[in-house]
Amino acid sequence: MIENIEIGKQLDEVGDLLEIQEANPFRVRAYRNAVRTIADLATRLERMVADEEDLTALPGIGKELARHITELVTTGEMGVLAELRENVPSTLVEIMRLPGVGPKSARKLWKELGVETVEELKSAAEEGRVSELKGFGEKKQALILSGIEQFHRHSARYRLDEADRFVAPLLEYLSAHAEAEKVEVAGSYRRRRETVGDIDILVLSSAPEPVMERFVSYPSVEKVLAAGGTRGSVVLRSGLQVDLRVVPAESYGAALVYFTGSKEHNIRLRQRALDRGLTVSEYGVFELLETPEQEAMPADAEAESEDADRRRAGRQVAGRTEEEVYGAVGLPYIIPELREARGEIATAEAGELPDLVELDDLRGDLQMHSTWSDGKNSIEEMLDGCVERGYEYFAITDHSKALAMIEGLDEEGLQRQFGEIKEVSDRHSEIRILRSMEVDILADGTLDLADEMLEALDLVVISIHSMFSLPAARQTERVLKALQHPAVDVLAHPTARLINKREPVDFDLEQVIACAAENRVALELNANPHRLDLKDTQLMLAKSLGAKVVISTDAHRVADLALMPYGVEQARRAWLEKGDVLNALPREGFLDYFGIA
DNA sequence: GCCGTTTTCGGCCCGACTGTTTTCAGTCG
Structure with missing residues (x-):
């Protein structure tokens, strides 16, 4: 194995x-x-x-x-x-x-x-x-x-939400400088990768020196690694490295493309430019001039790097905006989330870039907890939060009894919760509360709730919270068995990983996805930045195997409902469109899909 | 070692910063 x-x-x-x-x-x-x-x-x-x-x-x-x-x-x-x-x-x-x-x-x-x-x-x-x-x-x-x-x-990469906490005050600090006309974060942060190794900041300014001076004087800076005319690099006390680039207006778009990456995406752009007699750098797109005489090159490996010296940049043809740069090499604008060299350039050339799902497309949130288990807010408070976000429906998914330490609900407790849901529903016709539960998948693949109660739920969400280290064959068998239970609707945080903390469970994900697709079970993209589970490449696999996805926050308090953008961003990285995401369906369509009365 | 409507050889992305140099190599992104 x-x-x-x-x-x-x-x-x-x-x-x-x-x-x-x-x-x-x-x-x-x-x-x-x-x-x-x-x-x-x-x-x-x-x-x-x-x-x-x-x-x-x-x-x-x-x-x-x-x-x-x-x-x-x-x-x-x-x-x-x-x-x-x-x-x-x-x-x-x-x-x-x-x-x-x-x-x-x-x-x-x-x-x-x-x-x-x-x-x-x-x-x-x-x-x-x-x-x-x-x-x-x-x-x-x-x-x-x-x-x-x-x-x-420090060796681990930072979760996106951790990076967000460091980035916001730094951006504010830099933007306050009079010479900084524009300040933007590039790099994997802008591509919304699930973790970032460092932060790349781009500043548009015609006066780089004072901007650089302000940057290295940021109060949280522990060490200055480099500080040149246009590039600087520091380590913050948190251990996070931040790189700064200052560029003039005519290069801003090119620099943004360049420092947003990914590296492989840039390499492909440059190759494409060369094919068209152009050369791309962070300063812009330039016409390519070859020096007239090309000496015979020795065939050994040492001479290879000299090839670049024969190229000379001529007139600038683009660089002010990203659109201009892509346009110069015959492409439409490609959004940062797609710039991973996963086929986006060929797709862009064919004019077939996906119409990616957006935050505004979502009509509901399908996993959240209340005070009935380990949540911090009441059902009605969660409802208010969902109404505020413009949702048409949401699911209350408290834990089942296997999670004894947080007092998960048993059948009788769930029955009582139904009573409260009815009361709250009667007061709020503007939104539909789905009677749901996050039901544990037990070690043998059976579910932690009696069949008659599973039947009574509007939406059955299942997930793993124990026995994470079963051998792959048994783990796969366990999840496949659970997926085949006729009442099941959603497999939540399928791999159970916690970023930088817990490895995903070892199972055959392809079989799990195929089984989910076959049984009309949706796969959750858990939007909590600690989880982001399934992750981008796995979601791409899910889409290719015909499985549907739901994006849920797994909120444990009203404020957590605001984590949804992290999920949507990962969905976009996975090329998911509105039609791939079930909670982008309007209320009637959603209820129809799951056969909810 | 990979790759290919300019194919089976001859290409393979581009520039800044630092430290050590005496004109540039190594590293980094």
């Missing part, structure tokens, strides 16, 4: 070790590309190998990579990695992760100082041996030492 993530990790290490060996950089890139493809893949490679599917059909995976993957899956070992590890200590990979240390430095430290581990590097630096190396110096040595300290302190 091997996860995609482990396969990716091993291939990434191959890339690292090749880099330290000074292998052909394009060969290294090939491994990086494969790692990315695997990271985006919702299907298990293990299963693809078992089914003898053609791995080379995957982007960036050719004969060799397919062979390595197949070998790893079938034998548990990857020959190419074992071989590399005999020649290069694999602990050098950690050294390479330190700031200011790349493959060349790692190699030099190893070859000339015999350093193989971070600890050995620490000793060498403390003894002043690092600064004596040619190409190294006092500052580099100090950077390495402080990097080792950080290395032990």
Whole structure:
């Protein structure tokens, strides 16, 4: 049993070790590309190998990579990695992760100082041996030492909601500067990735120096990593790195495209530009001028990087706005959430970009808790919150009795709750309260509520809250059994993961999705930023297998109803349209779909 | 090592900042 993530990790290490060996950089890139493809893949490679599917059909995976993957899956070992590890200590990979240390430095430290581990590097630096190396110096040595300290302190990426908390005051601070005409966050934050590694901020200004000065003087700044004329980089006391770029108006759109990424999306844009005699940089789109005489290039790997030197940028043709930049390479505007090199460029070219679901499309929220279990507000208070958001219906989904520690409801408790729902409903005709429950899937796949009560519910939402670490076969069986219960309508937070805290359960997601589709069970996209479950690539798989999705906040208090945008953003990253999302249906259509009276 | 209506060879994205240099390599995004 091997996860995609482990396969990716091993291939990434191959890339690292090749880099330290000074292998052909394009060969290294090939491994990086494969790692990315695997990271985006919702299907298990293990299963693809078992089914003898053609791995080379995957982007960036050719004969060799397919062979390595197949070998790893079938034998548990990857020959190419074992071989590399005999020649290069694999602990050098950690050294390479330190700031200011790349493959060349790692190699030099190893070859000339015999350093193989971070600890050995620490000793060498403390003894002043690092600064004596040619190409190294006092500052580099100090950077390495402080990097080792950080290395032990913070490694995880930040959840989007955590990043939001840091970003808002910083934006306010920068915007207050008179010379900052426009301030915008780019990077994976703007693409609304579920976690961000750092924050990229773009400022439009004709006076970069004072803006940079204000940036590095931000009170929460712990350390200034770099501060040049147009680029700066700091670490906040929270450990979050923030990069700032200051650009003039004629480059603002190009810079926004460039710093929003993703990297792979940008590479594809640039390739496309080259095909059209243009070159793209963060300064704009320019006509491409080739120098007249092209000398014969030696065929060996060392000469490859000189190719770029032959290109010369000419007249600027675009750059002021993002629309202009995309237009210059013959494309319509592509929204940030789609810029992940998952086919958006070809789709844009064909004029078939999806009409993505929007927050305003949602007509209801299908998971929330009240004081009847672990929620902080009454049913009527939750109702007020939903009415305020313009919803036409919502589901009250308190926990079932298996969650004893928060006093989940048993059959009798649920019956009493029905009484309160009726009372509240009688006072509020403007919105429909759905009688629902978040029913636990027990270890054997049966449900934590008697059949007659399941039948009495308008909407049956089921989920896993225990036995997270069952072996994959049993976990899959458990969920498949639950999905086949005729009363079930929604599978909530299907993988049960908590971002940065708990791994998803180990099961065959493809089988689970297929089973849900077959039994007309909707899959939840849990909008809580701790969960975002299913996640983007898994939702894409769900859509391709014909499953429907609902987006729910899982609110435990009225304020949590405001988490819905996090869900919608992930749905957009998954290319979901209004028609894929059941709670975008108006009240009558929604009730019809689930056969609710 | 991958890829392909300019295909099976010869390409493969682009620029800033730093530290160490004496004109640039390495790293980073």
